[in-house]
Amino acid sequence: MNALQFIETSIEEGIGYIFLNRPKQLNALNRKMIREIVSAMEAYDLDLRVKVIVLAGNGKAFSAGADIEEMVNDNPVSLELMNQFADWDRISLVKKPVIGAVKGFVFGGGFELALSCDFLIAASDTQFSFPEVTLGVMPGAGGTQRLTKLVGKTKALEWILTAERIKAKTALQYGFINKIVAPELLMEEAVDLAGKIAKQPPLAVRLIKESVNKAVDHSLYEGMQFERKNFYLLFASKDQKEGMSAFVEKRKPNFTGG
Numbered sequence: 178m179n180a181l182q183f184i185e186t187s188i189e190e191g192i193g194y195i196f197l198n199r200p201k202q203l204n205a206l207n208r209k210m211i212r213e214i215v216s217a218m219e220a221y222d223l224d225l226r227v228k229v230i231v232l233a234g235n236g237k238a239f240s241a242g243a244d245i246e247e248m249v250n251d252n253p254v255s256l257e258l259m260n261q262f263a264d265w266d267r268i269s270l271v272k273k274p275v276i277g278a279v280k281g282f283v284f285g286g287g288f289e290l291a292l293s294c295d296f297l298i299a300a301s302d303t304q305f306s307f308p309e310v311t312l313g314v315m316p317g318a319g320g321t322q323r324l325t326k327l328v329g330k331t332k333a334l335e336w337i338l339t340a341e342r343i344k345a346k347t348a349l350q351y352g353f354i355n356k357i358v359a360p361e362l363l364m365e366e367a368v369d370l371a372g373k374i375a376k377q378p379p380l381a382v383r384l385i386k387e388s389v390n391k392a393v394d395h396s397l398y399e400g401m402q403f404e405r406k407n408f409y410l411l412f413a414s415k416d417q418k419e420g421m422s423a424f425v426e427k428r429k430p431n432f433t434g435g
């Protein structure tokens with residue numbers, strides 16, 4: 178993770194932090210920045226010290242969207258050949274839970290990046306929006322799909338077609354964020370949630386994330402077959418033996434991640 182230009186990373190007490198770090202441009206996402214974010218997530222996924230990933234933004238915004246200056250001269254052929262969305266797709270393959278700690282503007286590609294997280298803690302000043310339509314384009318990194326799956330067609334279409342700024346309270350009401358907090362408590366809350374998950378046995382955590390994600394795209398029957406296989410698989414883990422023995426022996430479990 179050397180020579181990072183657009184993000185900052187650090188590991189502390191089981192949490193792998195990624196801070197978007199282009200505050201003067203409101204963390205507008207250029208392509209190198211996306212590659213840095215995804216590479217950092219993948220490195221954390223393989224790092225045994227990291228149990229949970231926290232993604233946040235330096236400065237007053239989480240992200241005002243994809244870098245418009247970088248895109249202004251793109252054409253369909255350059256976009257197809259560049260295949261930038263292959264980087265975005267890799268976010269879905271991250272096995273460890275990702276908590277997004279968002280504030281200020283969460284716009285366009287920034288909103289799509291937020292929706293790629295497993296949890297969202299939002300500061301009370303957060304505004305979510307898909308302004309792409311006002312630029313003559315549309316969301317391209319999963320926005321039309323992820324938002325619709327989360328809130329249904331009615332509101333997703335309204336919000337994407339009007340570029341309305343959605344307040345944190347509305348986001349909570351529609352269930353696409355987990356919690357609203359005072360801006361000064363944003364990181365504290367994210368760390369608190371991360372700490373609760375980091376205490377759990379890591380194999381169970383990753384198979385639960387994988388199983389819940391299956392529910393989004395598969396039939397109930399397929400999802401339940403998948404869940405069952407993961408349930409069986411966990412009985413091969415040391416942490417299952419430890420967790421259940423500890424309960425029977427009336428003591429606290431000591432999970433080792435095996």
Ligand code: CO8
Pocket residue numbers: 201202203205206207208241242243244245246261282284285286287308309312315316317318
């Ligand atoms: N791209 C490039 N630069 C930006 C962006 C952006 N998305 N957003 C802000 N900036 C820059 C501004 O140009 C400005 O730079 P400078 O100081 O050099 O003039 C600086 O950040 C500060 O911005 P403002 O002065 O505009 O700050 P305000 O507080 O007045 O306004 C707003 C904040 C309302 C967020 C405003 O900056 C704005 O409207 N930004 C654009 C928002 C937008 O349209 N986002 C969607 C972009 S398109 C997109 O995300 C498509 C995703 C497709 C998939 C992803 C592919 C990679």
